[in-house]
Amino acid sequence: MFMKSKKLSTIKILSILILFYTNFMSIALASTFSEEQTVNITKNLRCLICQGQTIHESNSDFAESMKKYIKSELEKGKTDEEIFSSLVTKYGQWIVYDPGISRNTLLLWSLPLLLFLIGGVIIANKIFRKHEL
Amino acid sequence: MIISQLGYYSLIFGLLTSIFIFFNSSIQLKKNNLVISDKTFGLIGFQFFFVFISFISLIYSFIVSDFSNETVYNNSHTTKPLFYKITGTWGNHEGSLLLWLLVLTGILLGFILKSRNEPNNYRLLTTLFQQIIIIGFFIFVLKTSNPFNEIFPVQTEGLGLNPILQDPALGIHPPILYLGYVGTSIIFSAALASMISNYVNKSWAKNIKFWVLFSWIFLTGGILLGSIWAYYELGWGGFWFWDPVENVSLMPWLSLTALLHCILTLEKRELFKKWTIVLCIITFALSMVGTFLVRSGILNSVHTFANDPSRGIYILTFLLVLVLLSFLIFIIYENKNFTQKSEIFTLSKETAVLINNWFILYFLSVVLIGTIYPIFLDVILDEQISVGPPFYNKLILPFLIPFVLFMSIGPSMKWIKTNFRIGVKSFLVIVFTLILSFITVYYIGEKNIFVLLLFVGFFYLLFKSLDQFREKTKNFAQIFSHTGFSLLLISILLNSFSSKEIVKNIQVGESFTLKNEKIIFKKIAVEKEKNYESIIGFFEVLDEKNKIINLQPEIRIYNEPEMATSEASIKTTLFKDRFITINIIKDQNFFNVRYQHKPFMIWIWISTLIIMLGGMFAIFRKNKEVNI
Amino acid sequence: MSENQIFTDFEVVELIEEKQINFSEVLTGKNFYLINIWSSWCEPCKDESEYLLELKNNTPVMMIGINYKDKKKNALNFLKLYGDPFDQIFIDKQGTISINFGAYGVPETFLLNNDYKILKKYIGPLSDKDVYEIKKTINN
Structure with missing residues (x-):
């Protein structure tokens, strides 16, 4: 139960983040x-x-x-x-x-965000899955 | 002329010493002998001495205006004041690389002196890796950028120093910045050495922490000086432009900041070993990339003073070799030595550090990609794009809010496990933050809810950091740097939202107004200095209380090389700077006058100093336990 | 405007009679148009004059001058001194007309075909090589 609620809150945080971002x-x-x-x-x-x-x-x-x-x-x-x-x-x-979003700049905008998500997954793994390293 | 020769041969001796040290320490490593290595460490002193002599010779050649030396001829002039003759030594490609080399050898000497109690093979291995870097730079300097090239026939007059570089802040900016940049080299060497000698543990963290803090403080100072220079010298009142050369100094700063937090965790909990090593390598690589980008002239930027691609290619190749070498070592030793048994609990300082690194590395990736993406696009598709402030604002600002919130609560987390309790006090802090944010946003007249959220985040960080003063065991390092950081963010935000500006073309005798102030153009005067002639405008500002403030912006026409610069006149008060510049309009009696209110400028500088102060606390109170 | 791009129409004012017309009306009846941005205060423009005169005398191109941020008196003097290679000259007092072409400053030269397409763009004064290139393009 404890674990679950924690996971829920990370999802919340993420969705708030996305909201901030789009706004x-x-x-x-x-x-x-x-x-x-x-x-x-x-x-x-x-x-x-x-x-x-x-x-x-x-x-x-x-x-x-x-x-x-x-x-x-x-x-x-x-x-x-x-x-x-x-x-x-x-x-x-x-x-x-402002480089704007076009075919040429798609990677420019998305790469950092992608890296952020990957980093998030790695860290969530470290914190929530208590396996020995 | 003889002195210049002395400098050159001293460099050669330096290189020879390096090669000797390299082989000597390799042999000693094999022998595993603990006694003779003192000799090696003595040689490191000699190596530094040789480069020092070389550097002094170059400064001397600049002071006496020895135009038989090509570097002096290209970058100096007899009419330059002594101060700029000296700073001109590193205001050019060749000299700045010699300075780089000086710091590189000096840092190694410092490391050896400071690590007497460390294992001998760790010290030897660090020396070995540092020598590889030093030899690489020696060859680079001697082959592509010799500062002691002779020219014949000897010229009687030099070509002069770029006027915008003739400035006190910029004079000391490179040495400070280089101490930061080059400091990362010893972190790199020591990280590789610690991997091989199975020394990635608490005592290693303790040992290398000093150099992380050292680099971090100087890099912060270097960036600060660069910003201050840009603010008053470039003449349009900005202090950060997301210019590639600025980004290049920000990148190692970000990774150093992440590394700093990791090192402290390693010291306490023996955690994040691999990641710490990776950060050490990344940090140094970013410093090298900085050198490569600036030196190669790839960047379209105000800072570029070298336009020789072969130099850039050398550094890039060298960097690739070093990075490949380090990753090879990393792969070989990765699983041998890095056992980590500690567990990470969800609510702990360890988690806070992970989140800190997550965000900092994200910011780093934004800056890195924003800086190099246009270069790749240009090379591959022949398309030129500009990646400017809008890109960085959009990708960084939204993430700053969660980042500062984590940063606010991180320090109150405990190692291993935290039990959170939300008391009345923390509730009061939140209420106070909200009220203050609303007032601020109302005061600056900004209706955007995200500006409000930014203020909420920044103020919350400020109060939470200040709140730490009440704790029994105060950690001044953390309190100061975090408080400074929150103040910095608040000042930048206030500055960008409430700056006011007016641009007018007026004649002597005319006046204009900005808000409640009247600005009168009193008169114009011409003065002659040794190395320039200046046109000075005399302005009077009547503020809302009818108090008179005098401002005297200048247009300087330098003689060698011939070039006009606009010198801003700035009156600083606690709450705002008054900033004025003038420019000549061709064929007309008018002057183009730009008058600005820049609120909270001084707080941007002060808060950065507070951040540095935090770092100094961490260095000087190293005997006590330092928490994050 | 980068090469190969067509611009939208705008109004121009003639230098001598100060009549206002649409630029598209100027570009009629020829296969090639050479637009040159110049000024009396621009030093390299003086050296460029002979190249422009050579093009005027030896090719069927229509020569259009854009007089950039200049005074009428000085401009006319300049033409008297260095020769007038232009079929038509228009004023660009503010420098805004030149921006329509995507120009950076003076001197700058554009070669257009009758589809108003910019075939070639030369930033800075023309050289022997450039003149040769322009001639080759026109004569093919």
Whole structure:
């Protein structure tokens, strides 16, 4: 009985974890067009001619133009996703800091989670099955 | 010129000594002789001495600006202040590797001196493995990165040091970081030695714990200095960018943290023997991967100052050999020596350590995969992707909540078996945590429930850690490092959610506002220094109480090499930093001004220092029993 | 825009008469279009002029200039000094037009076919080799 209830609680913990996780993934960016929205977009774009800087942080010609470009696109009523995807077709996936989920990045996202699950199984084995090692 | 030559020959002598030590200690191992090995240990002193002489010669060449030396010519200039001439010694590929070698030999010497009471064959075997690493690095330095190359004809002036590296924090950042990185080499060597000499037990754990703590403290300090430098030098107020080079220092830190908890368990309960050894190997491999990634120039990053693939390939090959060697030894000795009879109970400190390792290794895998996946994708499919903060936030933040909850209750678990009782006090801690979290979230105006949960977790950890002060046998090491960690998380979270920023293009005399503050651009002045010319902007900030705060951001135009950098002006208070930078706009009279409020910045630095302090407590109170 | 990708339409303003038109209207009647982003303050652009003139005089390509973050007076002076290789020139005061092409800065050159497909993209000034490559593409 004692063992069983313990197992149940690990399942609970796991399901709560998954819940947290999925909810975190769904946090949306800002909803209305504002200065904040521009910043949110430019913070997720790499300044391609700089070294390790975002568009938001950079004062280079390229970054300044990009900021204006994004503002004008937002004024035209484009959504964040539309802007990101059009920039990706123009400059490649390299420009966005969020790798997103695609065929190429499936392993990137799933590998750590898979390792976490495997680790969990190994540890559960150690703790709950009292065999001598 | 002669000094530079001296440095070179001293290196050669160092290599010869290494080879001699290697064979000498092999022979002694066979003889199983307990007396003569003191000679070997004396030789280790000589080896360190030779590298030290070599290193001093290079520093000397930098100080006197000996431009017959290629490294000095490429990285120094007569107009550099003395401090930057000296720090320039390791601000380049060749010099930094020489420093690496110095630490590598120095650590071995330290280990030998500190392990007088350990079994002789364990000490000899550790020496042997460390020599393999040392010889590998000697050859690497001499073959691909000789810091004493001569150039002819002798130049009269050098090319200068990259201005963004001319900074006090960055001057001492590499030596501190290297002590951390290279400290892991002795952990690696000792782990292999302990396996072969059947010494993976409590006394080994006691012996190696010092070096784990040593590396961990210095690595923490190195990362801290790097962050501080990035914060004020790179000019946009960030301190952590998930840049590959930062990740590379975080990875061994994570595995060292996991190892630290395992070593303590091994010391107490003789548990997790295999896993501890594996962690020792992983930790060192990650330090080497760090060197490989940085030195090979594979990374697109602000830190890369070497772009020579052959160097990277050498390190990678060397690393592969070492890892294969260690796994071979692991497989051979695995079942011979690792008997473990103790049982693990569900509610025990052992379980807490396992869970700690589970999460830390997960975080490590996120950072590792996030860092190297893009490289593989680029090589294999020729597709370039960026893995930036959104990736790390999504994969790490949700897991941080259960992690800190386990971390909160872990320390109050007992070894072997715990009987939990939930008293009124623990209930009060929870209520207090919830109230404080609600207030905080309300105050920063964040409606997201997950931000609330993060605060709940972090505050709970803080109070539970502080609560340990009431215990009869206080474990300061654990209390300080855990308290520091919770404070760090809280400050980072507060900082990221309530930073404010405004960017304006204005002329002298104009002003703008941020929240209740008025920022006035008073005047501009030009000053000439020895190695740069600076344009200084004078700003006055009127805060909500109409108190005047003066800020003087600069644009520095360095002469050698010619390059402009933006120097932030920062006023730190307990609750927030005021951070301002200016930039020139081409062809115009305007200046681009970026003014920021960065709340709780100083707490990020302080809490990291508290974490390090915890480590120091563990080192200096080693006679007393140290609990996790 | 990486090579082989088609862009969506956008509006441009002509340098001399300052008339506003859709860029797709510009791209008509030819088999190949060469788009060059340049500026009077850009040093490598000066050296690049002769290559562009050579392409203009020896190939049936339509030469389109994008004048990047420049002043009209300086731009016209530049053309007077180094020659005008362009059939049409448009203004990019803010640098945003160039972003439509996926450009990084000045100078940059794109070769398009009549399907508006970007065949070749050159970041930085053109070289002998690049000019040879462009000629080969056009003449085939």
